[in-house]
Amino acid sequence: MLDFGGAVDIGSEIVFDRRHWLFYSEEDNCCFVAIQDAFTGLVITILPLDYHENLAWKIKDEHIEEAKRKSSSHTRADVAKPKEPPSIIIVKARYISVQGYQKTSTLTKFRSSDYRGDLYNVLNDKSLESEIRHHCKIKGIDHSSVYAITIALGNDGEPLVIDWKSNSDE
Numbered sequence: 001m002l003d004f005g006g007a008v009d010i011g012s013e014i015v016f017d018r019r020h021w022l023f024y025s026e027e028d029n030c031c032f033v034a035i036q037d038a039f040t041g042l043v044i045t046i047l048p049l050d051y052h053e054n055l056a057w058k059i060k061d062e063h064i065e066e067a068k069r070k071s072s073s074h075t076r077a078d079v080a081k082p083k084e085p086p087s088i089i090i091v092k093a094r095y096i097s098v099q100g101y102q103k104t105s106t107l108t109k110f111r112s113s114d115y116r117g118d119l120y121n122v123l124n125d126k127s128l129e130s131e132i133r134h135h136c137k138i139k140g141i142d143h144s145s146v147y148a149i150t151i152a153l154g155n156d157g158e159p160l161v162i163d164w165k166s167n168s169d170e
């Protein structure tokens with residue numbers, strides 16, 4: 001709420017460079033004050049109104065009304081737009097380089113719609129092994145040095161790790 005305009009600036013502590021933000025919580029049906037470091041943006045604490053008034057200053061009624069208005073018109077950035085499902089499946093190889101270091105390289109990307117967004121459908125594709133070999137050759141990776149393949153749905157998907165040594169020894 002502080003980052004996206006859902007709070008009211010009600011002043012600051014000059015000596016400590018602390019900004020005080022009033023915001024309304026619909027879930028709690030009341031206002032709170034967030035105290036934030038003006039330089040780093042770190043929220044130091046959140047106080048109920050009565051505690052803030054004892055420690056600092058009384059909050060004006062018009063600020064409370066403004067905080068309620070902002071809360072009802074404020075939408076969280078991460079809730080406002082539903083995430084689209086990933087459109088790609090990323091295939092990476094984990095291998096031992098010529099210098100003896102473990103490395104990871106992206107081999108290829110598939111359209112997730114071709115596999116109905118299911119990583120196991122990629123594994124069941126009979127052409128997967130030849131695809132791996134082909135893309136290793138293109139990238140200059142000796143396919144016999146590949147010890148694992150990772151497959152993930154999009155950049156943020158949890159990768160599925162497959163032991164590849166047993167598959168590529170021919």
